[in-house]
Amino acid sequence: MNFDVSNLYSATAEIFVAIMVLAIMLATAFARSIARGLAYSFVQITLIVAAFITYFTLDAGNDFAFHNMFVHDQPGGILKMMVYLSMMVALIYGRGYLADRKLDRPEYYLLSLLSTLGMMVMITANHLLVLYIGLEMMSLSLYALVAFDRDAVRSTEAGMKYFVLGALASGLLLYGMSMIYGATGGSLELPAVKEAVLGAKNGNMTMVLLFGIVFLVAGISFKLGVAPFHMWVPDVYQGSPTAVTLILSSAPKLAAFALAMRLLVGALPDLAGQWQSMLLFVAAASIVLGNFAALAQHNIKRMLAYSGISHMGFMLLGLLSGGGTGYSSAMFYVIAYALMTLAAFGMVVLLSREGFEAENIGDFKGLNRRSPWFALLMLFVMFSMAGIPFFVGFFAKFSVLQAVIHAGHLWIAVLAVIMSLIGAFYYLRVVKFMYFDEPVNNTPLKASGELLVMLSLNGMAIALLGLMPGALLKWCAEAMKVAFTVSG
Amino acid sequence: MEFSTFVFYFFAAVLIFAGLRVITARNPVHAVLFLVLAFFSASGIWILLSAEFLAITLVMVYVGAVMVLFLFVVMMLDIDFARLREGFWKYLPIGVAVGVLLTIEMGLVLVGAFGGKEMPAAAATITSQSKPFECTSNICELGRVLYTDYAYPFELAALVLLVAMVAAVSLTLRRRSGAYADKRIPPEAQVVVRHEDRMILVKMASEKEMSEEPAAPTGTRSGGTQ
Numbered sequence: 254m255n256f257d258v259s260n261l262y263s264a265t266a267e268i269f270v271a272i273m274v275l276a277i278m279l280a281t282a283f284a285r286s287i288a289r290g291l292a293y294s295f296v297q298i299t300l301i302v303a304a305f306i307t308y309f310t311l312d313a314g315n316d317f318a319f320h321n322m323f324v325h326d327q328p329g330g331i332l333k334m335m336v337y338l339s340m341m342v343a344l345i346y347g348r349g350y351l352a353d354r355k356l357d358r359p360e361y362y363l364l365s366l367l368s369t370l371g372m373m374v375m376i377t378a379n380h381l382l383v384l385y386i387g388l389e390m391m392s393l394s395l396y397a398l399v400a401f402d403r404d405a406v407r408s409t410e411a412g413m414k415y416f417v418l419g420a421l422a423s424g425l426l427l428y429g430m431s432m433i434y435g436a437t438g439g440s441l442e443l444p445a446v447k448e449a450v451l452g453a454k455n456g457n458m459t460m461v462l463l464f465g466i467v468f469l470v471a472g473i474s475f476k477l478g479v480a481p482f483h484m485w486v487p488d489v490y491q492g493s494p495t496a497v498t499l500i501l502s503s504a505p506k507l508a509a510f511a512l513a514m515r516l517l518v519g520a521l522p523d524l525a526g527q528w529q530s531m532l533l534f535v536a537a538a539s540i541v542l543g544n545f546a547a548l549a550q551h552n553i554k555r556m557l558a559y560s561g562i563s564h565m566g567f568m569l570l571g572l573l574s575g576g577g578t579g580y581s582s583a584m585f586y587v588i589a590y591a592l593m594t595l596a597a598f599g600m601v602v603l604l605s606r607e608g609f610e611a612e613n614i615g616d617f618k619g620l621n622r623r624s625p626w627f628a629l630l631m632l633f634v635m636f637s638m639a640g641i642p643f644f645v646g647f648f649a650k651f652s653v654l655q656a657v658i659h660a661g662h663l664w665i666a667v668l669a670v671i672m673s674l675i676g677a678f679y680y681l682r683v684v685k686f687m688y689f690d691e692p693v694n695n696t697p698l699k700a701s702g703e704l705l706v707m708l709s710l711n712g713m714a715i716a717l718l719g720l721m722p723g724a725l726l727k728w729c730a731e732a733m734k735v736a737f738t739v740s741g
Numbered sequence: 742m743e744f745s746t747f748v749f750y751f752f753a754a755v756l757i758f759a760g761l762r763v764i765t766a767r768n769p770v771h772a773v774l775f776l777v778l779a780f781f782s783a784s785g786i787w788i789l790l791s792a793e794f795l796a797i798t799l800v801m802v803y804v805g806a807v808m809v810l811f812l813f814v815v816m817m818l819d820i821d822f823a824r825l826r827e828g829f830w831k832y833l834p835i836g837v838a839v840g841v842l843l844t845i846e847m848g849l850v851l852v853g854a855f856g857g858k859e860m861p862a863a864a865a866t867i868t869s870q871s872k873p874f875e876c877t878s879n880i881c882e883l884g885r886v887l888y889t890d891y892a893y894p895f896e897l898a899a900l901v902l903l904v905a906m907v908a909a910v911s912l913t914l915r916r917r918s919g920a921y922a923d924k925r926i927p928p929e930a931q932v933v934v935r936h937e938d939r940m941i942l943v944k945m946a947s948e949k950e951m952s953e954e955p956a957a958p959t960g961t962r963s964g965g966t967q
Contacts (some may be wrong), residue, residue: 269964271896271900274900274903278907305951318893319892319893320889320890320893322891322893322894323893358911360907360910361911361913363907364907364908364911367900367903367907370900371904374897374947380894382891382894383893383897386894386901387897388896389899389901390897390901390904393904393905393908394903394904394908395914396908397904397907397908397911401911401912402910403912413908432797433856436854437853457850457853458854460850460853460854461855463850463855464847464850464851564922620884626813684944
């Protein structure tokens with residue numbers, strides 16, 4: 254049997270996280286009195302160690318393991334490390350919030366770690382079956398996390414909505430995969446699918462492939478939360494505890510991006526013309542709908558949800574532009590978005606306290622009087638999301654637009670810019686509330702040390718990456734070049 | 742027509758009929774029973790494909806365990822099915838239109854691609870890369886593929902089941918608070934108990950005046966340990 258140890262080397266991070274999940278579960282079951290703190294610190298340690306493992310097992314080329322079902326490549330490595338980072342930051346932000354509401358049961362951290370493992374599996378999948386199992390592992394954990402505040406009606410309702418719609422999306426994705434499987438003569442491995450598609454000259458088979466791609470795009474769009482599959486996003490973001498919204502809005506987007514890259518770019522590059530036009534519609538619809546709907550929101554979580562829809566549409570613009578610049582700009586965008594959304598929901602968590610949910614945009618009124626430093630951080634986040642120059646969001650939008658124009662979709666670039674301008678209104682409204690309005694309540698802000706430090710670091714990262722985006726941009730570009738050997 | 746072809750069409754017809762009845766039956770218990778029938782006919786088709794182990798598993802796991810659980814749930818939960826069906830006729834035309842359109846389109850695509858062709862044999866798709874020994878039985882072949890080529894998804898599937906378990910427990914398990922939360926009586930409490938703790942005697946007047954409201958009965962109250 255060709256099952257040697259070197260085969261497992263590249264999958265060390267996944268194996269480590271899986272073992273830690275089991276270890277933490279047993280440890281918290283036996284040490285109930287200290288279970289909360291134990292689970293939290295163990296999960297954080299696991300994420301840090303996994304990041305080191307991922308970094309040091311990363312080679313220049315692509316490593317395969319488990320009979321080619323697993324691939325460890327550069328973009329996968331970067332995305333995985335960003336997933337660890339997002340999860341760590343989200344757990345740090347959410348800790349005090351959960352403790353105030355008696356929600357910081359060890360299962361919360363366990364499910365977070367399991368969903369991280371699911372994302373890692375998705376990111377490194379090289380096989381349709383593995384991709385799907387990773388997706389399910391991530392989604393199932395997230396459904397449970399959304400409904401985690403089980404005595405609150407809106408949390409369980411959000412969980413139910415997310416579960417039913419998520420199951421539907423999984424069904425669509427699976428159906429699409431089965432079509433691809435049928436049309437390529439029974440290949441499940443992504444490179445084999447690519448080969449088979451190249452060989453398929455039969456017109457009828459191409460029809461089946463297209464048919465499958467329609468379902469794949471629908472499934473991916475749902476997971477990314479873009480129009481017209483966005484219906485769940487605002488309700489779920491609003492209904493789930495803010496600490497869970499933090500997780501929901503950041504790391505899974507990175508994993509969904511990996512899903513799109515693996516399926517569309519990795520396995521079906523020869524039908525790029527077809528899925529690009531589908532994504533073009535999806536992206537344009539999300540940018541328009543997301544920005545207009547966000548204008549009308551009074552609830553900050555709903556506003557950020559709609560803004561997330563438009564951001565994901567923007568990211569898809571990079572993806573559909575194709576070529577090295579397109580893919581790397583999309584990757585840069587999704588990483589930048591994860592940073593921004595973490596900081597934004599981190600601020601919402603900060604303003605909430607025991608028995609009070611800071612949910613209205615009005616709760617930001619007069620934040621400058623209450624805490625100039627946090628107001629400044631929020632200003633960074635809002636400016637960055639609006640795409641105002643010299644914040645990371647600007648460079649993300651800029652590189653995507655460059656790729657879009659390079660690909661020849663001038664009108665869609667113009668549309669995206671106009672919609673960003675409209676979007677700037679609701680971001681700047683928050684800034685106006687913070688600096689020019691009287692505070693509604695003057696309760697002093699209570700931030701634990703780690704929340705203060707992490708939120709400051711996060712805000713500074715948004716500002717600094719805006720001043721020096723070159724390194725990350727280059728990193729993304731080189732990773733994409735190696736992994737997909739794309740030109741341009 | 743070969744006999745096996747006849748058997749296939751027979752099972753397929755029963756399967757489709759049962760599947761339709763699952764969604765059209767008015768009585769939910771009947772719907773579950775039709776689902777059982779559907780599983781039986783599907784397992785018949787699998788036996789025709791000489792996947793006898795999977796067929797038996799389908800019957801044992803789905804019919805034996807899952808469906809019985811389903812029946813219990815359907816019988817025990819008091820679901821108002823009339824209310825669930827409220828919007829049925831209102832949405833029916835749109836649903837039927839979209840469904841028929843989708844079915845026609847799918848039919849055109851799929852019949853165009855796969856119609857009139859020999860399907861590849863099912864066994865051909867599961868070719869193991871490592872063949873240290875020859876397998877004759879279904880279970881042997883499945884087991885070998887599962888633990889060698891498909892070891893990774895197999896382990897991942899186990900973790901998905903773990904997710905389901907952790908999620909279900911964390912969403913539903915409630916620890917009762919207060920004394921004797923787990924319905925267990927500590928023996929030390931039984932030993933030290935005094936009769937004053939068990940029974941409280943309340944003195945009451947034997948007669949009540951007519952003008953007073955009838956008071957709530959406060960008689961003897963027995964303590965926790967007995």
